[in-house]
Amino acid sequence: MSPIKTAPAALRADDERLRARYVEEVLALLYPGTGERQVEYLVVPNARRPRLLVPADDRRVAAAAVRRYAEPQSRLARLKRDTVVAALRTGLSGLLLRDRLRVRAAEDTIDAYLGRTLGTELRLSVHIGPARANRKPVLQLLDSAGRTLAFAKLGTSALTRALVRAEANALAAVGEAGLTSVRVPEVLHAGRWGEHEVLVQSALPVWRPRSALTAPRLAGAMLEVARCCGTSHGALDGSGYWTRLGARLAAIADHAEGAALRTAAERIARAAGRVELSFGSWHGDWAPWNMASLADAVLVWDWERFTPGVPIGFDALHHALQVGIGHSPSAGQAVNELVAAAPGLLLPFGVVHRQAVEVTALLYLIDLATRYVTDRQAEAGARLGVLGSWLLPVLVARVEAL
Structure with a gap:
């Protein structure tokens, strides 16, 4: 990446x-x-x-x-x-x-x-x-x-x-x-x-023979995790997720990238705050290197980012972005491709309304970017730590188009 x-x-x-x-x-x-x-x-x-x-x-x-x-x-x-x-x-x-x-x-x-x-x-x-x-x-x-x-x-x-x-x-x-x-x-x-x-x-048995992981099987595993601690449904701006995200953004408001993320979130609230979403749990870092597909189970590790009460479908978007960054000419292009692919990625999770799809994808990007800023990934030398070089330009343009 x-x-x-x-x-x-x-x-x-x-x-x-x-x-x-x-x-x-x-x-x-x-x-x-x-x-x-x-x-x-x-x-x-x-x-x-x-x-x-x-x-x-x-x-x-x-x-x-x-x-x-x-x-x-x-x-x-x-x-x-x-x-x-x-x-x-x-x-x-x-x-x-x-x-x-x-x-x-x-x-x-x-x-x-x-x-x-x-x-x-x-x-x-x-x-x-x-x-x-x-x-x-x-x-x-x-x-x-x-x-x-x-x-x-x-x-x-x-x-x-x-x-x-x-x-x-x-x-x-x-x-x-x-x-x-x-x-x-x-x-x-x-x-x-x-x-x-x-x-x-x-130790999960990662050395056992692998089995092909189809898109439906992967989505089914992610949906099982999404439902594992219960689910809820309601408007974005009245949800516990929106309140928690607001608190996280307020904590990084004095950071230039944090301020840009807060502005993007506020614009989403004005344009689509009443959109109905389903909320559940996500692994938080479901990527190809944190899983293995066996014939009888999908092994998943590295659960340190697990969080309940987020828009359902975040795991599918995160996995697709990590794969895209590894294959696209640039990380910024991978973000654009992710947003374009969001309708198909979110369909197995019951997210079908156009505005709900757009909002879920944009909220995922804000959530991920907020994590990067909060953790100070740029200061730590992370290769994608500088959000202005890849994620923020795409996010801002997509939010303005809502």
């Missing part, structure tokens, strides 16, 4: 520098202080482009950590993943993975804490994500045989601590909702390690 007028090569270079710096920060956080125990990680694929840290002293565990962390989205990425796994399994990883990181671990380390919590010895692999405000350490917890036992997230800032707590609450709520087509992780532990919020959740 890249802004409209930013050179991809420059973006990649910035991302690489930020990831490399983040690796040092994460290891210092996971292994505070110094001690006698040495912990060593291999850097996958290398120190210049770190994506994953895996144990260097056990090739079986390291291979399993790479193989089972996540399923790559493209054939080329799967080939690269499988090459690394084969090198680790055969002992040839020294030729392919030359970069290692070592720390001297004291007693109070994250692996010791998680081992005590789960009652077993653990090995960790560490995911290194791209720069963004909500980036947090994500750990794969493995046993000595290389079996994936769980995943853990650490909230290390005010924002990420709140998100980790929110995900724990979301998983508890959704887990009790009796979903049949969607499978979500179970909460194994929620607590604190020092000043950091910790959430340990069961």
Whole structure:
């Protein structure tokens, strides 16, 4: 994903520098202080482009950590993943993975804490994500045989601590909702390690064979989530959603982009405040990389943005936008294509009236943009953090055309 007028090569270079710096920060956080125990990680694929840290002293565990962390989205990425796994399994990883990181671990380390919590010895692999405000350490917890036992997230800032707590609450709520087509992780532990919020959740079987995900099946899974905590129906300007959105916009009104979003929302209220909408829950970040389609279920993870009481259909719009950004020449074009595709995307959710379709799509864009500004994604270096380069121009033009 890249802004409209930013050179991809420059973006990649910035991302690489930020990831490399983040690796040092994460290891210092996971292994505070110094001690006698040495912990060593291999850097996958290398120190210049770190994506994953895996144990260097056990090739079986390291291979399993790479193989089972996540399923790559493209054939080329799967080939690269499988090459690394084969090198680790055969002992040839020294030729392919030359970069290692070592720390001297004291007693109070994250692996010791998680081992005590789960009652077993653990090995960790560490995911290194791209720069963004909500980036947090994500750990794969493995046993000595290389079996994936769980995943853990650490909230290390005010924002990420709140998100980790929110995900724990979301998983508890959704887990009790009796979903049949969607499978979500179970909460194994929620607590604190020092000043950091910790959430340990069961590992969904992402390594199982995949099944084709048709558009009706995807919409059905999203509709099940939309209904899982109840639904309501009524005018936009009298809804709890509108009140909450107004409060969020008021909190960022002193930000230039926040002011533009508030103006857009006010214009929607004047033009279409009495439009009737249905409200339900949404996952909040339903994208291809947060799900997997199996024959008997759709696996969905990363529930930290789950929210009840939003216009039904937000998940379908979000998924389509993420796919569009990956395929369109520019993110701005992807936004325009999303609005054009909204009638078809929202039809399975019962949103059929022309004005309701338009308002739902525009509210989704305002909601997403409000999140970006509130989280300060631009300041964190997120690649789409500067809304004026892609989302705002399209949103303003579409709102003015209401």
